[in-house]
Amino acid sequence: xxxxxxxxxxxxxxxxxxxxxxxxxxxxxxxxxxxxxxxxxxxxxxxxxxxxxxxxxxxxxxxxxxxxxxxxxxxxxxxxxxxxxxxxxxxxxxxxxxxxxxxxxxxxxxxxxxxxxxxxxxxxxxxxxxxxxxxxxxxxxxxxxxxxxxxxxxxxxxxxxxxxxxxxxxxxxxxxxxxxxxxxxxxxxxxxxxxxxxxxxxxxxxxxxxxxxxxxxxxxxxxxxxxxxxxxxxxxxxxxxxxxxxxxxxxxxxxxxxxxxxxxxxxxxxxxxxxxxxxxxxxxxxxxxxxxxxxxxxxxxxxxxxxxxxxxxxxxxxxxxxxxxxxxxxxxxxxxxxxxxxxxxxxxxxxxxxxxxxxxxxxxxxxxxxxxxxxxxxxxxxxxxxxxxxxxxxxxxxxxxxxxxxxxxxxxxxxxxxxxxxxxxxxxxxx
Amino acid sequence: xxxxxxxxxxxxxxxxxxxxxxxxxxxxxxxxxxxxxxxxxxxxxxxxxxxxxxxxxxxxxxxxxxxxxxxxxxxxxxxxxxxxxxxxxxxxxxxxxxxxxxxxxxxxxxxxxxxxxxxxxxxxxxxxxxxxxxxxxxxxxxxxxxxxxxxxxxxxxxxxxxxxxxxxxxxxxxxxxxxxxxxxxxxxxxxxxxxxxxxxxxxxxxxxxxxxxxxxxxxxxxxxxxxxxxxxxxxxxxxxxxxxxxxxx
Numbered sequence: 001x002x003x004x005x006x007x008x009x010x011x012x013x014x015x016x017x018x019x020x021x022x023x024x025x026x027x028x029x030x031x032x033x034x035x036x037x038x039x040x041x042x043x044x045x046x047x048x049x050x051x052x053x054x055x056x057x058x059x060x061x062x063x064x065x066x067x068x069x070x071x072x073x074x075x076x077x078x079x080x081x082x083x084x085x086x087x088x089x090x091x092x093x094x095x096x097x098x099x100x101x102x103x104x105x106x107x108x109x110x111x112x113x114x115x116x117x118x119x120x121x122x123x124x125x126x127x128x129x130x131x132x133x134x135x136x137x138x139x140x141x142x143x144x145x146x147x148x149x150x151x152x153x154x155x156x157x158x159x160x161x162x163x164x165x166x167x168x169x170x171x172x173x174x175x176x177x178x179x180x181x182x183x184x185x186x187x188x189x190x191x192x193x194x195x196x197x198x199x200x201x202x203x204x205x206x207x208x209x210x211x212x213x214x215x216x217x218x219x220x221x222x223x224x225x226x227x228x229x230x231x232x233x234x235x236x237x238x239x240x241x242x243x244x245x246x247x248x249x250x251x252x253x254x255x256x257x258x259x260x261x262x263x264x265x266x267x268x269x270x271x272x273x274x275x276x277x278x279x280x281x282x283x284x285x286x287x288x289x290x291x292x293x294x295x296x297x298x299x300x301x302x303x304x305x306x307x308x309x310x311x312x313x314x315x316x317x318x319x320x321x322x323x324x325x326x327x328x329x330x331x332x333x334x335x336x337x338x339x340x341x342x343x344x345x346x347x348x349x350x351x352x353x354x355x356x357x358x359x360x361x362x363x364x365x366x367x368x369x370x371x372x373x374x375x376x377x378x379x380x381x382x383x384x385x386x387x388x389x390x391x392x393x394x395x396x397x398x399x400x401x402x403x404x405x406x407x408x409x410x411x412x413x414x415x416x417x418x419x420x421x422x423x424x425x426x427x428x429x430x431x
Numbered sequence: 432x433x434x435x436x437x438x439x440x441x442x443x444x445x446x447x448x449x450x451x452x453x454x455x456x457x458x459x460x461x462x463x464x465x466x467x468x469x470x471x472x473x474x475x476x477x478x479x480x481x482x483x484x485x486x487x488x489x490x491x492x493x494x495x496x497x498x499x500x501x502x503x504x505x506x507x508x509x510x511x512x513x514x515x516x517x518x519x520x521x522x523x524x525x526x527x528x529x530x531x532x533x534x535x536x537x538x539x540x541x542x543x544x545x546x547x548x549x550x551x552x553x554x555x556x557x558x559x560x561x562x563x564x565x566x567x568x569x570x571x572x573x574x575x576x577x578x579x580x581x582x583x584x585x586x587x588x589x590x591x592x593x594x595x596x597x598x599x600x601x602x603x604x605x606x607x608x609x610x611x612x613x614x615x616x617x618x619x620x621x622x623x624x625x626x627x628x629x630x631x632x633x634x635x636x637x638x639x640x641x642x643x644x645x646x647x648x649x650x651x652x653x654x655x656x657x658x659x660x661x662x663x664x665x666x667x668x669x670x671x672x673x674x675x676x677x678x679x680x
Contacts, residue, residue, distance in 0.1 A: 218552075
């Protein structure tokens with residue numbers, strides 16, 4: 001066996017090729033910046049302010065968390081229409097646990113330090129159990145994921161309703177609502193610490209990947225290219241922290257409770273929000289999901305199954321159990337997203353997470369996840385969620401009417417997929 | 432004679448009333464190449480898929496090196512050192528050569544994470560042996576030519592020290608030069624003492640490659656003969672008429 005294809009020469013290599021950065025990642029970041037700059041011009045500079053970037057980030061978290069799981073679902077050629085409804089059932093469980101069941105049935109007093117954590121655990125278990133159940137119906141019983149989760153969309157939305165009698169449940173626990181965004185942030189000092197640690201970890205990761213390649217005798221990119229990538233990565237992390245740290249707490253908020261910001265009196269006290277816990281949570285989810293996708297057997301099997309389900313099965317992979325695991329993961333992520341969403345509101349409401357399934361699927365697809373299976377990235381889904389949220393809040397700031405907003409978002413979804421297909425054709429991929 | 436490497440005894444499987452394989456027995460010895468011949472739908476691939484764990488047989492027994500084997504899944508089959516090269520190659524097109532080679536048997540670091548560097552290095556080594564022109568290690572296998580894809584599938588079977596190798600139409604998609612290389616490889620593996628089941632439609636090729644041919648028709652075993660005892664015409668008549676001219680009446 002041999003191939004007779006001539007060795008194609010590479011006389012000229014573009015900068016991106018030398019740096020070995022993912023072209024699609026660059027494209028997505030580029031379009032995200034384009035969206036931001038356009039809105040910044042249209043809003044006379046109100047879009048790219050620390051305050052708006054902060055808000056944009058915390059509004060994206062909930063959808064982005066679920067989108068990372070949706071990537072695995074779509075990669076294995078399934079779909080999950082139930083995430084928004086699942087989120088609602090999980091928040092209903094968490095809200096009822098902390099406001100009714102633990103105080104009234106178990107007898108823990110409201111405000112007991114264990115309450116938020118028990119509630120969160122209950123929510124995560126609920127999400128995992130429902131997700132695993134749906135995965136079992138899909139994997140072991142052979143019911144199409146579209147049908148199971150379409151049923152789930154109706155069932156879980158209304159199980160949440162039934163549990164709460166349709167009432168808004170709250171106010172939620174003080175510790176619990178720290179996950180909501182603006183109510184729970186790290187402050188300037190700890191934000192910088194987290195940023196520095198993350199930058200160092202990223203640089204170390206890149207460096208050890210290079211060392212590993214050298215140890216196996218593979219070719220590596222020139223050292224200057226490595227340095228450029230390291231600098232850009234660390235710069236992006238620290239730059240993001242700097243922006244969030246630049247959003248200072250308004251003086252009237254400090255005046256309400258100066259001690260919260262480390263001052264004795266409101267007089268002359270300045271403070272900034274820094275990294276929200278919810279963004280930190282999203283970062284952890286993103287890292288864990290990326291490690292699963294790239295560095296674990298589970299992830300390898302997910303992508304193999306997406307690329308060729310028969311081959312995966314013949315390689316001894318239990319694709320049925322894999323389906324259960326994937327949907328259970330999505331269930332857990334929906335519960336995590338539910339914590340952020342309900343904590344941000346401070347209440348569980350009946351319509352929480354409505355239409356989130358569509359936002360989540362759109363985020364994953366805009367982020368380059370192919371519905372034909374086998375292709376998708378975690379970072380893509382998060383950037384996809386960011387692009388969607390920027391479009392929506394940007395248009396709201398410009399004053400575009402609601403129907404036009406949805407028309408634009410819908411058109412962008414189709415356009416993004418079309419561009420991705422054109423890009424893959426150019427690259428000569430058969431998929 | 433020595434204990435056969437594989438013995439399938441009175442094996443049957445039916446799909447919705449159709450007896451795809453009906454009471455078939457066959458054996459394979461170490462260092463032997465046995466060719467399975469027959470029309471499309473004769474049951475060759477089905478028979479072999481029961482050995483590779485893709486199908487679960489309804490009745491019959493499989494014995495491997497003199498002990499009764501239970502094969503319920505592809506993973507079980509691999510545990511008995513049975514490797515299969517499927518006609519479809521069974522490659523995940525979106526993954527690169529190393530990921531495909533180690534699919535289901537990934538090498539991991541001491542933390543349990545995938546050791547992609549080691550897997551790529553091992554892939555380079557075996558590909559250098561099987562197909563020195565193979566260079567596209569980083570690309571998804573969908574970007575490879577038919578011959579290159581075949582060599583990934585073969586590498587997967589050879590790398591894990593198979594004792595029993597099943598090749599389903601290994602040369603169907605290949606050019607003349609590549610076919611010759613597969614033939615050479617089969618000879619080499621035979622010398623190493625592997626037992627090989629070969630499925631093909633090409634009677635002449637089978638006469639060259641195999642020690643024995645077994646002919647199936649309508650799910651039944653018509654007969655198995657040493658290639659030096661039969662002519663090509665004998666085999667053809669077995670395939671077409673379903674009768675063994677050599678059979679003692």
